[in-house]
Amino acid sequence: MPLSHSRIRTFEEYQDAYQRSIDNPEQFWADVAEPFTWRRKWNTVLKADMVNGHNEWFGGAKLNITENCLDRHLATRGNKLALIWEPNDPKTRQIRYTYRELHQQVCQFANVLLNNGVEKGDRVCLYMPMIPQLAIAVLACARIGAVHSVIFAGFSSTAIADRVNDAQATVVLTSDGLNRGPKQIPVKRVVDEALEHCPSVRRVIVVEHLGWPVHMQEGRDVWYHQEAEEAAKTCPAEEMDAEDLLFILYTSGSTGKPKGVVHTTAGYMVWADYTFRNVFQVEENDIYWCTADIGWVTGHSYLLYGPLLNGASTLMFEGVPTYPDAGRFWEVIDKHGVTVFYTAPTAIRSLMATPLDNVLSYSLDSLRILGSVGEPINEEAWYWYYTHVGKERCPVIDTWWQTETGGVMISALAGVSPTKPAHAGQPLPGVQPVLLTQEGQEIEGNDQEGYLAIKQPWPGIIRTTYGDHDRAKQTYFGPYPGYYFTGDGARRDENGLYRIIGRVDDVINVSGHRFGTAEIENAINQNANVVESAVVGYPHDVKGQGIYAFVICRAGACDSDADKPHVEASIIETVVAEIGKIAKPDKIQLVSGLPKTRSGKIMRRILRKVAEGETSNIGDVTTLLDPAVVDEIINGRK
Ligand code: 6R9
Numbered sequence: 001m002p003l004s005h006s007r008i009r010t011f012e013e014y015q016d017a018y019q020r021s022i023d024n025p026e027q028f029w030a031d032v033a034e035p036f037t038w039r040r041k042w043n044t045v046l047k048a049d050m051v052n053g054h055n056e057w058f059g060g061a062k063l064n065i066t067e068n069c070l071d072r073h074l075a076t077r078g079n080k081l082a083l084i085w086e087p088n089d090p091k092t093r094q095i096r097y098t099y100r101e102l103h104q105q106v107c108q109f110a111n112v113l114l115n116n117g118v119e120k121g122d123r124v125c126l127y128m129p130m131i132p133q134l135a136i137a138v139l140a141c142a143r144i145g146a147v148h149s150v151i152f153a154g155f156s157s158t159a160i161a162d163r164v165n166d167a168q169a170t171v172v173l174t175s176d177g178l179n180r181g182p183k184q185i186p187v188k189r190v191v192d193e194a195l196e197h198c199p200s201v202r203r204v205i206v207v208e209h210l211g212w213p214v215h216m217q218e219g220r221d222v223w224y225h226q227e228a229e230e231a232a233k234t235c236p237a238e239e240m241d242a243e244d245l246l247f248i249l250y251t252s253g254s255t256g257k258p259k260g261v262v263h264t265t266a267g268y269m270v271w272a273d274y275t276f277r278n279v280f281q282v283e284e285n286d287i288y289w290c291t292a293d294i295g296w297v298t299g300h301s302y303l304l305y306g307p308l309l310n311g312a313s314t315l316m317f318e319g320v321p322t323y324p325d326a327g328r329f330w331e332v333i334d335k336h337g338v339t340v341f342y343t344a345p346t347a348i349r350s351l352m353a354t355p356l357d358n359v360l361s362y363s364l365d366s367l368r369i370l371g372s373v374g375e376p377i378n379e380e381a382w383y384w385y386y387t388h389v390g391k392e393r394c395p396v397i398d399t400w401w402q403t404e405t406g407g408v409m410i411s412a413l414a415g416v417s418p419t420k421p422a423h424a425g426q427p428l429p430g431v432q433p434v435l436l437t438q439e440g441q442e443i444e445g446n447d448q449e450g451y452l453a454i455k456q457p458w459p460g461i462i463r464t465t466y467g468d469h470d471r472a473k474q475t476y477f478g479p480y481p482g483y484y485f486t487g488d489g490a491r492r493d494e495n496g497l498y499r500i501i502g503r504v505d506d507v508i509n510v511s512g513h514r515f516g517t518a519e520i521e522n523a524i525n526q527n528a529n530v531v532e533s534a535v536v537g538y539p540h541d542v543k544g545q546g547i548y549a550f551v552i553c554r555a556g557a558c559d560s561d562a563d564k565p566h567v568e569a570s571i572i573e574t575v576v577a578e579i580g581k582i583a584k585p586d587k588i589q590l591v592s593g594l595p596k597t598r599s600g601k602i603m604r605r606i607l608r609k610v611a612e613g614e615t616s617n618i619g620d621v622t623t624l625l626d627p628a629v630v631d632e633i634i635n636g637r638k
Contacts, residue, residue, distance in 0.1 A: 003310055006032045008278050011417055014429075021429035022456075028429065029459060033058060033270050037067045039239050042266070048457050050484065053464070053477040055457040056243055057267030064237035065246060065269045066143045069308035070103040071237070081313040084287070085132045086332050088179035088319035095132050099311070102136070104233040109133070109140035111231035112224060116171065116203050120145035120238050123169040123248065127151045127160055127191055129178030130318045133207045133224065134294050135304055137173050142246060145238035146171075149248040149260070152295025153178055153187060155580040159258075160194035163250050164201060166260055167466060171203045173224075177210040181323035188214040242266035248466045249297055251403040253475055254487070254506040256518040260466030261297075261403045268406050269309065271460030275407035275428060276306025279399060280340050280369060281414040287366070289315040289333070290342040296513070297403040298373055302342060306407070321347050326354035330362035330389075340414075341389075342371035342399075346511040348381045349542045359388050369414040370396045374512025375544045376500050382421040400424035400500050402486065403514075404476065406460025409433070410498050423499045430458040435492060440480045451504055452490040453483035506604070508537035508545050515547070515583050517604075523578035524549055524585075529557040529567050534594050534602050535585070538611035546586035548611035550633065553590055564590055587611075587638040593629040595621070606630060610637055 008014045021028040026045040033042075043060035073080070078100040085095040097105060118124060124146045128134040134150075141148040149167050151160055164172065174191045177184050188206060192215060195201050206214065207224045216223070240246075246268055248260040280302075282288060288307055292298035294316075307314035315336055321329050329351065333341060351358065370390050372382075377398050386396045396419060399411040410433060412418065412425040419425060427433050435443040435450030443450045461484065465472040479485040489501040503509060506517040517535040524533040533551045540546035551571060558567045568588045575583055595606045609618050615634045621627045 003277060003282060003284060003312075005035050006274060006277070008413055008416060008429075014413060014417055017429045018427070022432060025430060025456065029057070029270065032274050033266075036063065036269070036273075037072045038063050042242060046457065050455070050457060050477060051481050053462075053469070053473045055461050055463065057270070057457075057459045058242040061242040061266050062239050063242065063266060063269070064143065064145075064240055065265055065305070066106060066139050067237045068269060068273075069139065069305065070099060070106060073099045073311045074103060077311045080311065082308060083132060083135060084313060084315045084336060086315060086317045086319070086336065088181065088323065090324065090328070090331065097132065105132075105136045106139040106143055107235035108228055108231045108233045109136050110143040110235040112205065112227040113140055113144055113146060113171070114235070115227065115231060116205065116222065118144060118146050118171055121147065121245070122171065123147045123149055123167040124171045124173060125149045125151055125160070125164050125167065125169040126173045127153055127155075127187060128173060128175050128207065129153055129187065129209060130293055130316060131175065131207070131209055132316065133175070135316060138294065138300075138304060143235060143237050145240050145244065147245045147248060149250070150295050150300070151250070152293055153185075154295075154582050156577050157190050157193035158578050159580055160191065161197040162258070163260070164194065164198045166250075167248055168200045169198075170200055171205065172201055173205050173207070175207040175209040176212040176214045179210070179318060181320040184210060186212065186214070192217075240265045243463070247300065249300065249403055251297075252507060252514045252516040252519050254516050254518065256516065256522045258516075258519065259468075259471055259475070261462050262464045262466050263406050263460070264463050267459035267461070269305070271407045271458060272301045272305040273309035275460075276302060277310050278413050278428065279397060279408050279411050280342070280371065281416065282307075282310060282312050282340060286312060286339040286368075287315060287337050288312050288340040288342075289317070289336070289338045291317060291321070291329070291344070291347065292342075292373070297406075298342075301407050321351055322354075325358065326351055327358040327362065330359050330364060333364055333367060334362045337366040339366050340369045340371070341367060342373065344374040344512040345372055345377040345381050346375065346543055348372070348377070348385050352381060352384045353542065356388065364389060364391065367394050370394045371399055371414075372396065373399045373401070375509045376502060377422060379421045395419055398422070398424045400498070404462035405458070406462070409454070409458070410500075418497070420493070420497055423493065423497045425497050427498075432456050433490070433498060434483065435490060436480055436483070446492050446496050447494045449489065449491040449501070452486045452488045452498075452500070453480055454486065455483055457484075508535070508547060510537075510545055510547060510582065511543045513582055515579070519579065520547060520549070520575065520583055520585070523575045523583070524551060524571055526578055527571050527574040529553050529570060532594065534604065534607055536604055536608045536611050538608070540586065543586075547583065548587045548589070548607075548638070549585040550589050550591050550594060550607055552592065552594065558590055589633070589636055589638050591629070591633055591636065593626060593632070595630055595633070596625050597623055598625050607633070610634055613637070
C-alpha cells in the first residue's frame with residue numbers, strides 16, 4: 001500500500017476527512033480499509049453498541065495482520081529497512097532487518113511456536129527485553145493467530161503471575177536477562193518465580209541475550225536458538241476473523257486489579273495504520289523512532305504495528321535516555337539519521353534537568369517531526385523540546401490516547417494542523433470527543449471544561465476486558481451510557497483545541513505509566529506492619545505525578561522514631577515485590593489515622609491537598625469522624 005493512501009496533507013483535507021468520517025463513518029472506513037490485504041472482505045463495516053460496549057468493525061472479514069505488516073511490502077519494499085535495533089551499550093552491535101529479513105525471522109519464530117504446540121487462540125505471555133526477538137515474537141504470535149500479551153519487563157513476579165493467570169496463558173516467552181543502562185536483570189529468574197503460581201503454563205521459550213546461565217526446567221523450558229535450528233523460514237499466515245483477538249494488554253484502572261484490555265484484528269489494524277500515517281506524516285525515506293517499550297500500548301501501536309503496516313523503517317532502542325550519559329537519545333538520532341521522534345514528557349523533563357550541552361553537542365539535523373505521549377506535556381518541557389531538540393523547525397505534536405483506544409485520538413497532524421503548547425489539539429477523523437458534566441450533560445461550545453468522553457465507536461475502540469465483559473461495560477460504557485468514558489478531564493479552548501488536564505478517577509500517571517491508587521494500596525497492605533493505607537498522586541518535577549502513601553501501622557510496629565525508616569523501607573520492598581520498581585512510593589507518611597467520613601469513606605481530597613502542600617486551604621473537615629487527624633497529618637507532611 002502506498003503511504004499516500006488515505007493520507008491527509010492539508011488542513012482543508014483534514015476538515016473534509018473529519019466531516020466525512022462523521023457524516024458517513026461506514027463509507028469513510030470502508031475506503032480507508034480498501035487497500036489492505038484481505039482474504040475476504042467484510043459484510044458490515046460497523047455494528048455499534050455504545051451502551052453495552054459490544055462494538056464490531058469489518059464483521060465477516062478474514063485477514064492476517066502480519067500479511068499486512070510484512071508480506072504485502074515484499075514486492076516493493078523487500079530490501080527496505082524494516083527494523084533497526086540500537087543496543088543498550090552504544091559500543092556493541094546494531095542489528096538491521098529489511099522487510100524480507102524480518103518476514104523470515106517472524107516466520108521462523110512462528111514455526112517454533114507451532115512446533116511447541118501453540119494453537120490459534122492460545123494466549124502467549126511475553127516478558128522480554130527490548131531486543132529484536134520481542135518484536136519478532138509478537139508478530140509471530142499474530143502470524144499463527146495466538147493472542148499476545150506483553151508484560152513490561154519491569155513488573156515483579158507477582159504481577160506477572162496475576163497477568164499470566166488472568167489470561168490463562170499456556171506459553172511464556174522470555175530471555176536469560178536484560179540490560180537496563182548500567183544494570184543487568186535476570187529476567188528468567190523473575191519468570192521462574194512467577195510460574196510457581198501459574199499452572200496453565202506448559203512451555204517457556206527462552207531467548208539468549210546476555211549469555212547468562214539460567215535454570216531450565218526439564219520438560220517445560222526450551223532455548224529459542226535450539227528450537228530455531230529446525231524451524232523453516234516460511235510460514236503461512238493463519239486466517240483470522242476481523243473480530244478475533246489480536247492481543248491483551250493489562251492496564252491499571254481505579255479498581256485494585258489491572259484489567260486485560262482486548263484489541264481485535266481488523267479494527268485495530270486499520271486504526272494503527274491510519275493514525276500512524278496521518279499523525280506522523282511519515283514519508284517513504286523516514287527513519288522513525290518511538291522510544292516506548294513494547295510492554296506498553298505505545299510500543300504496540302507506534303513502534304511495531306503502525307510503522308510496519310505503513311512500510312516504514314522503525315527504530316527500536318534497548319537502553320535508557322541517560323546511559324552512558326544524558327546525551328544518548330541525541331546520539332542515537334544523529335547516528336541513525338532519525339527524522340521522526342516520539343517520546344514521553346517524563347523523558348524530556350529528566351533530560352532538561354541535565355546540562356544543555358548534552359543536547360547542544362549533537363546536530364539533530366535529520367529531525368523533521370517531534371511527538372509526545374503518555375501524560376500532559378507542560379509548557380516548559382514543550383518549549384525545551386521545540387527549541388533545543390527541534391531547533392524551532394520541527395512541529396511538536398502532543399498525542400492524547402489510551403491503551404483502550406488502540407491509537408491516537410486527539411492530536412495535531414504534524415505540519416498540517418495548528419499546534420499549541422500543552423494542548424493535544426483536534427480529534428482525528430472518526431473521533432467525536434465531548435465534554436460532559438458530572439451528571440452526564442454534554443457541554444456545548446468552546447472555552448469549556450469537563451469530563452472527556454467519546455461518542456460513536458472508532459475502529460480501535462477496546463472490545464472487552466479479557467474474561468470479564470461486565471468490567472469493560474461498567475468502566476467505560478457504564479458511567480455515561482452511550483459514550484465511551486475516558487477517565488480524563490479536559491478543556492476545550494476558545495478555538496476548539498483540547499487540552500488534557502489529567503485523570504478524574506483514582507488513577508495516578510507516574511512517568512506516563514498508569515497505576516490505580518487501590519492497586520498500590522493493596523500492595524502496601526500486604527506488608528505485615530500495615531493496617532491500612534491511602535495513596536494519592538502529587539505533582540512531581542520529572543515523573544509528572546509522584547506516589548504519596550499515607551500508612552497506618554499495626555500497634556507496636558513503629559512506636560519509636562527509630563523504627564520508622566525500617567518500616568518505610570519494608571513497605572517499599574513490598575510494593576516492589578507486588579508490582580515492581582516502577583510503582584515505588586516516592587513518599588511514605590506513617591500516620592495514626594486517616595481522614596474518614598462517618599460512613600467510613602477516606603476523604604482523598606484532603607490527602608491530595610496535603611500531598612500537594614496546599615495545607616492552608618484544606619477545606620471543610622467538619623464531616624470527618626475525627627477532624628483532629630487532619631492536623632496530625634499536616635504536621636507530619638513529608
Ligand atoms: C498512550 C498511553 C492513558 C492515559 C490517559 C491520560 C494520559 C496519555 C496524553 C495523556 C495528556 C497526552 N495521557 N497521553 N495526557 N496528554 N498527550 O499513554 O496510554 O498508558 O493507557 O495511558 O495517559 O491520562 O488517560 P495509557
